[in-house]
Amino acid sequence: MFLTPAERIADYQARGWWEEIGVDALLRQAVAERGATLALVDPLNRKTLDGCAPERLSWNELDARVDAMAAALIALGLERDDVICAQLPNTVDAVILFLAVARLGLIISPIVMQYREHELGHILSLTDARAFVTVPTFHGHDYAAMAAALIAERPGMMLLTMGAAPHGADLRALAASADPASVAPWCAAHPVAGGEVLTICWTSGTEARPKGVPRDHNHWVLNAKVIVWGTGMQPGDVLLNPFPLVNIASIGGLMLPWLEVRGTMVLHHPFDLSVFLKQIEAEHVTYTIAPPAVLTALLKQPQIAASVDLSSLRAIGSGSAPLTPWLIEGWAETHGIEICNIFGSNEGMALMSSPIDVPDRTERAHYFPRFGAEGVDWDSPVSAVMRTRLVDPETGAIITEPGRPGEMHISGGTVISGYWRSPELNGASFDGEWFRTGDLFEIAGDGALSRFYRFVGRSKEIIVRGGVNISPAEIDELLVSLPGVREAASVGIPDSDLGERIAVAVVVDDGITPPDVAAVGAHLAAxxxxxxxxxxxLVVLSALPRNAMNKVVRADLRAAVLAALES
Known part of the structure; x- marks a missing residue:
């Protein structure tokens, strides 16, 4: 399936941004070069996740498992461009499924484990998925039963489980018995082009439901190179991946770079600091990613980090919340580990302030290189494959002077062409090849600082909790039916650990007892x-701040909520 216009594919090929190869080509190159060396390692605690013993696979073993999984998908009758939705924990099974889909030219739509019927029903309907892959149970929740109920409403959709379950077919067992000899003829008859869609990931914005972000093989192959270039990854690196394969942070930040450097990827799930640190020591990890809250906690509690050997760790990528010079200096001085400040998005944002480009640690904490900005040169190859500009949200004028906030617009080889089946949203979010990110930046200053951007805030209303985008409109829509509440609205409030947390403001009639947070949570759970x-x-207000069009003004609501919480 091609969604990127043919002329854009040709243009980016001519520029040298896109090689027009599929992700499977990266895997095959790694297998050919690395063969019997260790490629993939399960979480230490996999037994507690799905009852299976942790696995350690060489590149050759991984390749054979990918062929077996691909053979099972062929035997099930799946065809080119069919969408497979997958809700899986971070184990070798998830990686194998992803790579098998890439090998066959199918499309995978990975879904976070936390999503329930509300989100899943929307995603399954919007994708017209042919198959839904999940685990029988996870953390006490019956995922197979939940999926079976959803699929019962969608004739023609298959339920596949990683392991035996009362519902669906056991995909792991099917792969074990499938004929891998069927894969090579299939691939020869159906070559995968770089411009074809590989993934549909999901993100939230001001819209009321998750929106699909389709990315081509070309996007992911280039993304791998961008991250390797920007973070200074080296051939054979051991990468610790603490996040499920559901978005750009995990797929783009670690999985595809792993294929590019042909090293070892160590999986981790769910995030557990003690297990995380043990894996760094045991597997001699050289690079990983971690949120600022975790890095801050380890500096403030040095006895925790001192209990394990972190000497193999060369660098850590971090983002989703502002970094501080104290944090970056602390890790460099205490542990000899450099922190890379990364600002990314599923749509293709790729700003990185790394030790390579920004050796000054104070600048690295506060600023991002103006990669791809007109008239600004950087030696980094990242700067050559993307373009950035700041646009005044009110006038549409391009901003060239420092200290004036503007919306970041991006274009280039890492940026998607549009959201999945969302023409109205695309009209509002794209200006030709330029994507309107909704993020506000400014040129950092005059002189040397004019080469940097500084993040200011967001022009859109999204809540970013722990790096995950949450739509306040989606929550508000569900609060309408909250018993005893006349009106309600949600907003993000600052939090030192997660960046933001969700607060809800409710208005009730006189004499009515307002609900508490637990009641609101139970309502949303239902x-x-x-x-x-x-x-x-939760706070109780006499009225919600609204504009002349009767729309809730989030900035005023946030101020009212913070004032109520402080009183």
Missing amino acids: AGVAVFKRPER
Whole structure:
């Protein structure tokens, strides 16, 4: 399936941004070069995740497992461009499925484990998925039963489980018995082009439901090179991946770079600091990613980090919340480990302030190189494959002077061509090849600082909790039916650990007892809403701030909520 215009594919090939190869080509190159060396390592605690013993696979073993999985998908009757939705924990099974889909030219739509019926029903309908792959159970929740109920409403969709379950077919067993000899003829008859869609990931914005972000093989192959270039990864690196394969942070930040450097990827799930540190020591990890809150906690509690050997670790990527010079200096001085400041998005943002480009650690904490900005030169190859500009949200004028906030627009080889089946949203979010990110930056200053951007805030209303985008409109829509509440709205409030947490403001009639946070959470749980979207604070207001069009003004609401919480 091609969604990127043919002329853009040709243009980016001519520029040398896109090689017009599929992700499977990266895997095959790694297998040919690395063969019997260790490629993939399961979480230490996999037994507690799905009852299976942890696995350690060489590149050759991984390739054979990918062929077996691909053979099973062929035997099930799946065809080119069919969409497979997958809700899986971070184990070798998830990686094998992803790579098998890439080998066959199918499309995978990975879904976070926290999503429930509310989000899943929307995604399954919007993708017209042919198959839904999940685990029988996870953390006490019956995923197979939940999926079976959803699929019962969608004739023609298959339920496949990684392991035996009362519902669906056991995909792991099917792969074990499939004929891998069927794969080579299939691939020869159906060569995969770089411009074909590989993934549909999901993100939230101001819209009321998750929106699909389709990315081509070309996007992912270039993305791998961008991250390797920007972070200074080296051939054979051991990468610790603490996040499920559901978005750009994990797929783009670690999995595809792993194929590019042909090293070892160590999986981790769910995030557990003690297990995380043990894996760094045991597997001699050289690079990983971690949120600022975790890095801050380790500096403030040095006895934790001192209990393990971190000497193999060369660098850590971090983002999703502002970094501080104290944090970057602390890790360099205490542990000899450099922190890379990364600002990314599923749509293709790729700003990186790394030790390579920004050796000054104070600048690295506060600023990002103006990669691809007109008239600004950087030696980094990242700067050559993307373009950036700041645009005044009110006038549309291009901003060239420092200290004036503007919306970041991006274009280039890492940027998607549009959202999945969302023409109206695309009209509002794209200006030709330029994507309107909704993020506000400014040129950092005059002189040497004019080469940098500084993040200011967001022009859109999204809540970013722990690096995950949450739509306040989606929550508000579900609060309408909250018993005893005349009106309600949600907003993000600052949090030192997660960046933001969700607060809800409610208005009730006189004499009515307002609900508490637990009641709101139970109401959303009953609607099948993911746990991370449930509010953690609640305030009662006499009225919600609205504009002349009767729309809630989030900035004023946030101020009112913070004032109520402080009183």
